[in-house]
Amino acid sequence: MSGINNRILIKQAAFIFVFISMSVLCGTGCKNSDNKELYHKFPNRNWARFNILRFEIPVINVEKLYNVYLFACFSPEFQYEKLEFNMVMNTSAGEERINKYEMNVRSKSGTFLVNCKNDSCQGIILLKRELNLAKSGILSIEIENLTPRLKTEGIIGVGIRMVPSGK
Numbered sequence: 001m002s003g004i005n006n007r008i009l010i011k012q013a014a015f016i017f018v019f020i021s022m023s024v025l026c027g028t029g030c031k032n033s034d035n036k037e038l039y040h041k042f043p044n045r046n047w048a049r050f051n052i053l054r055f056e057i058p059v060i061n062v063e064k065l066y067n068v069y070l071f072a073c074f075s076p077e078f079q080y081e082k083l084e085f086n087m088v089m090n091t092s093a094g095e096e097r098i099n100k101y102e103m104n105v106r107s108k109s110g111t112f113l114v115n116c117k118n119d120s121c122q123g124i125i126l127l128k129r130e131l132n133l134a135k136s137g138i139l140s141i142e143i144e145n146l147t148p149r150l151k152t153e154g155i156i157g158v159g160i161r162m163v164p165s166g167k
Contacts, residue, residue, distance in 0.1 A: 034061055039159035045075050046151040047158070053143040055160045059092070065130040065165040070143065070158065074105060074114065074121045078154025081106045084146040087127055092137025100146070101125055120156055130165045 038055045059066075072083055083103040090096050103125045104113050114123035133139065141160055145152055 034064060034066075034164045036162040037159060039157055041157040042155055045077065045156050046153050047145050047147075047155045048151050049145055049147065049149060051145065053158055055141045055143070057139040057141070057160065057162055058137075059133050059139050060136050062133045062136050065132055066128075066162050067126060067165045068128040068131055068141070069124050069161045069163075070101070070103070070127050071122055071124040071161060072103065072158045073156035074112070074123065075119065075154045075156055078105060078121075078152075080147060080152070081108065083123070083152075083155070086144040086146055088142040088144075089128065090140040091133055091135070092139065093133070093135040095134075097128070099127070101127070124161075127160075131162075 036057045038057065040053050040055075068089075070085070070087070081104065083105055084100070085103075086098070086100050088096065088098050103123050105121075105123055107113055112121045114121045116122075127141075139162070143158060143160075
């Protein structure tokens with residue numbers, strides 16, 4: 001009886017392995033190679049005030065224009081109306097762009113304004129529209145938390161997404 005059970009378990013495990021492998025191959029094979037996404041997860045769901053995040057995005061195709069977004073994942077512990085941050089962007093051609101941003105996260109009454117699913121919410125904000133990169137190389141982006149606390153609780157992670165603008 002146990003031999004039959006072992007064979008069934010082995011067949012189930014093999015099926016699961018093949019299914020996961022095919023899913024990964026399809027997912028990586030079908031992605032647009034010009035889409036870039038980097039993510040920094042905070043293990044304790046806290047972003048320290050002076051923890052400047054650095055993202056380095058390799059850029060090969062400079063024939064296209066790109067939209068660059070910042071996305072952040074929040075837990076219910078995030079209590080602020082806005083996530084304030086500063087961005088410093090350096091291109092491989094030597095251009096530097098600096099901007100301050102505010103992502104609206106909660107209403108004055110405390111309800112989330114961003115997309116929520118289960119126990120987390122994700123907000124997204126456009127950093128640069130139709131970014132024209134003159135030279136291939138590394139696009140460097142630094143994000144500084146400007147929330148006036150030593151640590152901002154309730155932030156699961158922050159990421160950068162760069163996609164062709166389609167124009």
